[in-house]
Amino acid sequence: MKTSQIIWDFPTRAFHWLLVLTVAGGLITGFLAPDSWLMIHVWFGTAVLALITFRLIWGLVGSYHSRFSSFIYSRRETRDHILGLLKRKPSKHLGHNPLGALMIFILIGTLLVITLSGFVVLGGEEKQGPLAGVVPYFIGKGVEDIHETLAGFLLFLIGGHLFGVVVESLLSKENLAKSMVTGRKAIPDIDSDNTDTVKGGVHRGVSVAGVVGLVVVLALFLIGIPTISGAVTESVIPTDVSNTQYSTECGDCHHAFHPSLLPKESWFKMMNELDNHFGEDASLDGKVVQSLEAFLINNSSEIWDTRAANLFRNVNPKKPLQITATKRWKHIHEDVPDTAFQHKLVGTKTNCAGCHSGTQVGMFADYTVQMPKGF
Numbered sequence: 001m002k003t004s005q006i007i008w009d010f011p012t013r014a015f016h017w018l019l020v021l022t023v024a025g026g027l028i029t030g031f032l033a034p035d036s037w038l039m040i041h042v043w044f045g046t047a048v049l050a051l052i053t054f055r056l057i058w059g060l061v062g063s064y065h066s067r068f069s070s071f072i073y074s075r076r077e078t079r080d081h082i083l084g085l086l087k088r089k090p091s092k093h094l095g096h097n098p099l100g101a102l103m104i105f106i107l108i109g110t111l112l113v114i115t116l117s118g119f120v121v122l123g124g125e126e127k128q129g130p131l132a133g134v135v136p137y138f139i140g141k142g143v144e145d146i147h148e149t150l151a152g153f154l155l156f157l158i159g160g161h162l163f164g165v166v167v168e169s170l171l172s173k174e175n176l177a178k179s180m181v182t183g184r185k186a187i188p189d190i191d192s193d194n195t196d197t198v199k200g201g202v203h204r205g206v207s208v209a210g211v212v213g214l215v216v217v218l219a220l221f222l223i224g225i226p227t228i229s230g231a232v233t234e235s236v237i238p239t240d241v242s243n244t245q246y247s248t249e250c251g252d253c254h255h256a257f258h259p260s261l262l263p264k265e266s267w268f269k270m271m272n273e274l275d276n277h278f279g280e281d282a283s284l285d286g287k288v289v290q291s292l293e294a295f296l297i298n299n300s301s302e303i304w305d306t307r308a309a310n311l312f313r314n315v316n317p318k319k320p321l322q323i324t325a326t327k328r329w330k331h332i333h334e335d336v337p338d339t340a341f342q343h344k345l346v347g348t349k350t351n352c353a354g355c356h357s358g359t360q361v362g363m364f365a366d367y368t369v370q371m372p373k374g375f
């Protein structure tokens with residue numbers, strides 16, 4: 001009589017350990033890495049979403065013990081298992097036990113919400129990713145809290161999962177973590193015609209199909225999502241101000257501020273007082289003023305939904321023409337030392353491009369900030 005048999009097919013094991021790696025990567029880059037790692041964090045999240053997608057499919061078509069139907073337990077079975085655990089004699093299961101199964105469903109659900117909400121945040125706040133064109137900034141901002149709270153909850157779940165594996169391993173005297181490597185589990189000491197045992201076989205063909213499926217899903221997500229993102233982002237980024245009349249006329253004395261950084265009102269006022277522009281005479285020909293005014297108003301902060309447009313829409317009523325006078329601008333930059341603004345590669349705080357890339361399209365993001373050397 002056989003004493004052990006393959007319970008976890010290779011695709012399920014590969015899924016499990018790849019998930020461990022990518023979730024660890026996502027958690028580390030999310031909680032500990034600097035802002036500039038955002039895109040690596042997104043890569044891990046995409047891989048997790050791909051793996052979960054594969055598992056959802058595999059849970060329907062995989063080999064017997066990988067299928068969800070084989071580990072959906074009734075409340076009574078779960079209760080009996082818990083009672084057995086308390087007596088240190090938990091009911092034996094070749095596949096997942098009732099508590100393990102419950103944990104798997106909660107983990108999969110949580111990971112699904114975390115990764116999907118991540119794309120909502122990315123699309124809404126950063127105007128990146130496949131949802132860039134559909135999620136408004138304020139929704140992205142709100143969902144960020146859910147994303148982060150669930151990530152904390154995930155840490156707690158992982159702790160519970162590890163604890164469960166250790167406890168069940170000790171009580172059943174079988175190393176469950178090792179089973180997830182070899183795929184093998186001991187056959188419980190019950191009738192050899194136990195239907196569970198008979199059904200549990202893993203066909204080679206099924207495993208091969210699973211591996212192909214896993215690779216295809218991973219490739220689709222990891223290549224497809226960045227490709228779609230690129231195309232979507234192109235369509236939602238604000239007008240490029242380089243090589244326009246604006247950058248020639250208004251980029252002479254200082255950085256050509258993107259029109260999305262101030263509201264209509266401010267631009268209107270500024271364009272009507274050019275003869276006294278912060279103590280300088282910046283007067284222009286009437287026609288040029290008209291055309292620039294139209295350009296600024298058509299691209300003002302009310303028009304765009306980028307982070308910068310949202311942040312600087314509420315101007316300081318006393319200095320309604322200065323982006324750098326808004327509470328928000330000051331607050332965001334409060335940790336940036338004055339010496340950084342005075343650095344020879346920056347010069348003044350109005351030289352946004354000294355530290356930010358993407359300024360010509362009004363895209364300011366903390367993960368692309370490049371401070372001068374030494375800061």
Ligand code: HEC
Pocket residue numbers: 249250251252253254257270277278280281282292321322323324325348350
């Ligand atoms: C003759 C030089 C000159 C020209 C031309 C000029 N500016 Fe200015 N601008 C200044 C000076 C000086 C300041 C105040 C100092 C600073 O903030 O750098 C200023 C400040 C600003 C500010 C406020 C920046 C902040 O948040 O502190 C905005 C916005 C601005 N200018 C827009 C424009 C626009 C739009 C045009 C084109 C119509 C323009 N400027 C053309 C000299 C000029």
Ligand code: HEC
Pocket residue numbers: 261307308311323324332333335336340341346348349350351352353354355356364365366367369371
């Ligand atoms: C000396 C370098 C420097 C200059 C100059 C500078 N910034 Fe920044 N900016 C930063 C840094 C650093 C951060 C990130 C702050 C943080 O995350 O704590 C930042 C953050 C921002 C953010 C928020 C981005 C995000 O994803 O949270 C916006 C918007 C922004 N800056 C706009 C501007 C504008 C507009 C100007 C020009 C008027 C400007 N900055 C000039 C260094 C600079």
